[in-house]
Amino acid sequence: MSEKGAAQGGLRERKKRATRAALAEAAVRLAAEHGAEKVTVEAISAAAGVSVRTFFNYFDTRDDAFVVIDADAGARMRQAVLDAPAALSPLQALREALAAELAEAEQQHELWRLHAQVVHASPHLLVRTLGAHMADETGLAEAVAARIRAGGPTASVSPPACATDEERRGALDLYPRLLAAVAGTAVRTSVEHWSARPEEAAFLDVFQEVFALLAAGLPAPPA
Amino acid sequence: MSEKGAAQGGLRERKKRATRAALAEAAVRLAAEHGAEKVTVEAISAAAGVSVRTFFNYFDTRDDAFVVIDADAGARMRQAVLDAPAALSPLQALREALAAELAEAEQQHELWRLHAQVVHASPHLLVRTLGAHMADETGLAEAVAARIRAGGPTASVSPPACATDEERRGALDLYPRLLAAVAGTAVRTSVEHWSARPEEAAFLDVFQEVFALLAAGLPAPPA
DNA sequence: GACATACCTTGCATGCTATGCAAAGATGCA
DNA sequence: TGCATCTTTGCATAGCATGCAAGGTATGTC
Numbered sequence: 001m002s003e004k005g006a007a008q009g010g011l012r013e014r015k016k017r018a019t020r021a022a023l024a025e026a027a028v029r030l031a032a033e034h035g036a037e038k039v040t041v042e043a044i045s046a047a048a049g050v051s052v053r054t055f056f057n058y059f060d061t062r063d064d065a066f067v068v069i070d071a072d073a074g075a076r077m078r079q080a081v082l083d084a085p086a087a088l089s090p091l092q093a094l095r096e097a098l099a100a101e102l103a104e105a106e107q108q109h110e111l112w113r114l115h116a117q118v119v120h121a122s123p124h125l126l127v128r129t130l131g132a133h134m135a136d137e138t139g140l141a142e143a144v145a146a147r148i149r150a151g152g153p154t155a156s157v158s159p160p161a162c163a164t165d166e167e168r169r170g171a172l173d174l175y176p177r178l179l180a181a182v183a184g185t186a187v188r189t190s191v192e193h194w195s196a197r198p199e200e201a202a203f204l205d206v207f208q209e210v211f212a213l214l215a216a217g218l219p220a221p222p223a
Numbered sequence: 224m225s226e227k228g229a230a231q232g233g234l235r236e237r238k239k240r241a242t243r244a245a246l247a248e249a250a251v252r253l254a255a256e257h258g259a260e261k262v263t264v265e266a267i268s269a270a271a272g273v274s275v276r277t278f279f280n281y282f283d284t285r286d287d288a289f290v291v292i293d294a295d296a297g298a299r300m301r302q303a304v305l306d307a308p309a310a311l312s313p314l315q316a317l318r319e320a321l322a323a324e325l326a327e328a329e330q331q332h333e334l335w336r337l338h339a340q341v342v343h344a345s346p347h348l349l350v351r352t353l354g355a356h357m358a359d360e361t362g363l364a365e366a367v368a369a370r371i372r373a374g375g376p377t378a379s380v381s382p383p384a385c386a387t388d389e390e391r392r393g394a395l396d397l398y399p400r401l402l403a404a405v406a407g408t409a410v411r412t413s414v415e416h417w418s419a420r421p422e423e424a425a426f427l428d429v430f431q432e433v434f435a436l437l438a439a440g441l442p443a444p445p446a
Numbered sequence: 447g448a449c450a451t452a453c454c455t456t457g458c459a460t461g462c463t464a465t466g467c468a469a470a471g472a473t474g475c476a
Numbered sequence: 477t478g479c480a481t482c483t484t485t486g487c488a489t490a491g492c493a494t495g496c497a498a499g500g501t502a503t504g505t506c
Contacts, residue, residue, distance in 0.1 A: 010473080010474070011472090011473065011474085012472085012473055012474075012481095012482070012483080015472090015473090015483090016483085019483095040461095040462065040463090041462080041463070041464090042462085050484075050485090051484070051485050051486075052463095052485090052486095053465095053484075053485055053486070053487095054483085054484055054485070056463085056464060056465075057483075057484075060347070060464085061463085061464085062462090062463065062464090089443045090443060091441055091443075123358065124283070126354075126358065127351065127354035127355055127357070127358050128350065128351065128354055129354070130353065130354040130357040130358065131349075131350035131351055131352070131353040131354030131355075131357070132350055132354075134350070134353040134354070134357070134411075135346065135349070135350050135353070174412070174416045174429065174432065174433070175436070177412050177415065177416055178408075178409070178412045178416075178433055178436060178437075178441070179441060181408045181411065181412045182405060182408055182437070182441065184408075185401075185404045185405055185407075185408045186401070188357075188404065189397070189400050189401045189404045189405075192400065193397045193400055193401075206397065209397065210397070210401055213397075213398070213401060214401075214405070214437075214440065214441060215440045215441065216440055217437065217438045217439055217440035218314055218401070218402060218405065218437060218438065220312045220313060220314075233502075233503075234501095234502060234503090235453075235454080235501085235502050235503080238454090238501095238502090239454085242454095263490095263491065263492090264491080264492070264493090265491085273455075273456090274455070274456050274457075275456090275457095275492095276455075276456055276457070276458095276494095277454085277455055277456070279492090279493060279494075280454075280455075283493085284492085284493085285491090285492065285493090
């Protein structure tokens with residue numbers, strides 16, 4: 001757990017990680033300074049020290065550089081769900097996996113803060129970010145389903161055997177799907193509510209309150 | 224309730240609605256036939272009988288034409304939440320508002336089916352669609368909050384007095400926000416689960432089961 | 447009905463985004 | 477070292493997106 005994304009793999013792979021991270025960071029910093037609309041791919045590439053063509057080897061779209069800060073956060077969360085203690089309920093396992101990921105993001109605090117600032121500044125990017133998060137939830141749903149089937153932690157996080165999207169969706173039951181989607185929603189709602197007034201409450205408290213509300217079945221107005 | 228989006232307003236407004244609808248429909252049909260990537264703005268515009276420049280007067284982006292079929296569905300849902308009987312709990316009011324909107328979409332059955340087909344064919348568009356739906360949830364959260372404050376149905380759906388996004392988010396409490404987000408999640412999860420195997424269960428049954436699971440607090444595996 | 451007003455559409459010019467291709471450079475491995 | 481593999485890069489090209497100004501179409505007033 002000490003060195004997750006550090007000296008993993010050979011030189012080639014490390015360089016790729018570095019380049020990707022450099023591009024993403026350059027994009028966010030430039031956007032925070034000048035506004036996302038005024039930042040061209042050329043500027044981002046120059047700041048990261050690569051050619052424009054290389055930028056498009058890493059990102060399909062200019063906006064992706066603003067949206068996808070950490071490309072393999074999804075994989076880490078899936079693994080965390082699978083590795084969680086067997087004693088935890090599905091909802092609890094998800095809560096812990098997400099909390100761990102949020103704690104890790106906290107270490108890149110400044111960058112994530114800029115990211116949030118950039119994304120909230122243009123509705124366009126906000127939509128893309130929300131959508132990207134939701135796409136991750138499909139992976140989480142698979143992990144939850146596997147966990148339930150196995151009755152405990154599982155070994156691998158390798159991509160499912162299903163070939164098409166059709167099959168993959170068909171293989172998922174309603175419950176894991178709903179659980180993953182709701183958990184993702186819980187995170188986003190917590191983040192949004194907290195970031196509206198960061199001084200009013202600790203983020204972790206908001207996060208726990210949201211999960212408590214969910215576990216209670218969203219009872220009518222608590223006022 | 225009989226003529227919602229029909230002969231509303233003057234000729235000018237009707238023409239704009241018609242043009243927008245024609246563009247959206249042309250986009251979806253062309254994409255369903257040739258694949259979204261192969262459909263140019265020029266083709267869409269030609270099919271709708273307008274110039275390319277006019278296309279961009281209605282949509283900021285080419286992809287928007289594939290994503291936003293019904294531009295003011297969000298406003299209708301907000302109004303429905305505000306107009307719901309005072310006896311309903313917030314969760315119930317949301318459920319009814321969403322169910323009504325889904326029923327209306329059923330009348331454009333073929334178009335929505337094509338839309339789903341197009342969107343699920345390219346992950347890119349799926350992400351955008353998911354994000355767009357989530358953006359609507361902010362409006363729903365406002366409606367829920369207003370409903371709770373008023374203790375019953377309210378009159379207007381006019382935009383809130385808040386100037387900035389910052390203020391608007393600050394004005395929202397945790398509970399309405401969570402409720403709206405979770406309800407939106409419920410709809411998407413229902414649609415996805417049902418559309419994976421449409422023959423296995425009626426959509427409305429899936430929809431109701433999801434809300435039942437939510438109201439029960441997402442208890443551990445029902446198996 | 448004629449007029450002024452406001453709005454919508456359109457073509458043109460322009461700059462940026464995005465992809466395929468082939469050559470050159472960097473890495474991994476025997 | 478030498479070969480195979482992967483990555484980077486420049487170039488060419490097509491499509492996306494916006495500002496601007498000219499012309500056309502509804503709307504309200506006289």
